[in-house]
Amino acid sequence: MTALDPTAERAQRPPAEVRYADELAKLAADDTDPRPPGWALSLRAARRFILGDPAAGIRRKFVGDPSLIDRALVALATSRGLMLVGEPGTAKSLLSELLAAAISGDSTLTIQGGAATTEDQIRYSWNYALLVADGPSPRALVPAPLLRGMAQGRVVRFEEITRCPLEVQDCLLSPLSDRVLAVPELPGADAMVFAREGFNVIATANTRDRGVNEMSAALKRRFNFETVFPIPDLGTELELVEAEAGELLRRSGVAVPPRRDVLEVLVTTFRELRTGLTERGDAMERLSSVMSTAEAVSVAHAVGLRGWFLRGEAGDAADVVACLAGTAAKDDAEDLARLRRYLEQQVSRRSGAQWRALHDARHLLPG
Numbered sequence: 001m002t003a004l005d006p007t008a009e010r011a012q013r014p015p016a017e018v019r020y021a022d023e024l025a026k027l028a029a030d031d032t033d034p035r036p037p038g039w040a041l042s043l044r045a046a047r048r049f050i051l052g053d054p055a056a057g058i059r060r061k062f063v064g065d066p067s068l069i070d071r072a073l074v075a076l077a078t079s080r081g082l083m084l085v086g087e088p089g090t091a092k093s094l095l096s097e098l099l100a101a102a103i104s105g106d107s108t109l110t111i112q113g114g115a116a117t118t119e120d121q122i123r124y125s126w127n128y129a130l131l132v133a134d135g136p137s138p139r140a141l142v143p144a145p146l147l148r149g150m151a152q153g154r155v156v157r158f159e160e161i162t163r164c165p166l167e168v169q170d171c172l173l174s175p176l177s178d179r180v181l182a183v184p185e186l187p188g189a190d191a192m193v194f195a196r197e198g199f200n201v202i203a204t205a206n207t208r209d210r211g212v213n214e215m216s217a218a219l220k221r222r223f224n225f226e227t228v229f230p231i232p233d234l235g236t237e238l239e240l241v242e243a244e245a246g247e248l249l250r251r252s253g254v255a256v257p258p259r260r261d262v263l264e265v266l267v268t269t270f271r272e273l274r275t276g277l278t279e280r281g282d283a284m285e286r287l288s289s290v291m292s293t294a295e296a297v298s299v300a301h302a303v304g305l306r307g308w309f310l311r312g313e314a315g316d317a318a319d320v321v322a323c324l325a326g327t328a329a330k331d332d333a334e335d336l337a338r339l340r341r342y343l344e345q346q347v348s349r350r351s352g353a354q355w356r357a358l359h360d361a362r363h364l365l366p367g
Helices: 004-008 021-030 043-051 066-076 092-104 128-134 145-153 166-177 234-250 259-277 293-311 317-327 336-351 353-364
Strands: 081-087 111-112 122-124 139-141 154-157 181-184 193-195 199-205 225-229
Touching: 043 066, 043 092, 066 081, 066 092, 081 092, 092 154, 092 199, 111 145, 122 128, 122 181, 139 145, 139 193, 145 154, 145 166, 145 193, 145 225, 166 181, 166 199, 234 259, 234 293, 259 293, 259 317, 259 336, 259 353, 293 317, 317 336, 317 353, 336 353
Parallel strands: 081 199, 081 225, 111 154, 154 199
Antiparallel strands: 122 139, 181 193
């Protein structure tokens, strides 16, 4: 699927260049600042696209340190790639998508890293019917995201790069350093693909995956590393969860918005279970599972779906308990017991109708 594919608008989650096509077009039309070679927008216009500009009707799409965006854009304007690292659920993938959409107008040149990822899935493969019939030729070549990005001068996204074996990661060395990709099977000029202006690579890696397949020192030198941190304050995280969950619920056919008081309980619960500290600063057990903002949005979405399609309402704190179990018990069976102790010991001390409902619904946890 490409950004121009008309079926993208009917997708469950269209790419950023489709979701925000009007904003990108407006920014491009008004953009008089100098642009790096091959870029669709200037750095300042790309920054406005990601961080928002209320006066121009551009919504904020990433909640985080604005200086991170500045550093990321500058890095991508150089010959070095950009590596985004951080805890799971800190919107690294979203940020890479927004950066690619702003710079190239296309965020779909994406490699999903994993233990089974091969160099063919990164660089190129062959149409074996044509290969057998005609031998190696450009017509038989099947370009993968890296070759397409180099040939077209676009940003390539490499998700979860440290999930790939080391030797597979290192196929990026020559494209990032010499800006060339060899295709030794082809003769003459076709044997080398030289990167056009605008090409670069954004990679992401979870800090929890450090040591799974540690990057080589040679590859690390070809990236600028930036850490994406969790949202620091409750109010900002609450607004983000409310906005994202509300959009997901609308797309899911739910006619009522999520309740603010329920979301406040949900987000506070996530923050406390994530950090091991209550709002009062008291130490408590933290969960080993990822209690990220992205997970909070997913639970808020599930709460709204449960309330609307089962009872015709927005969802309440009891739904939060029912939906939390699948988030809490992923990595460690003891996490479910920790969650139960949190509901029994910490939530019981809180005042407010939704906190009381959360405590009263603790029996909905399985086991």
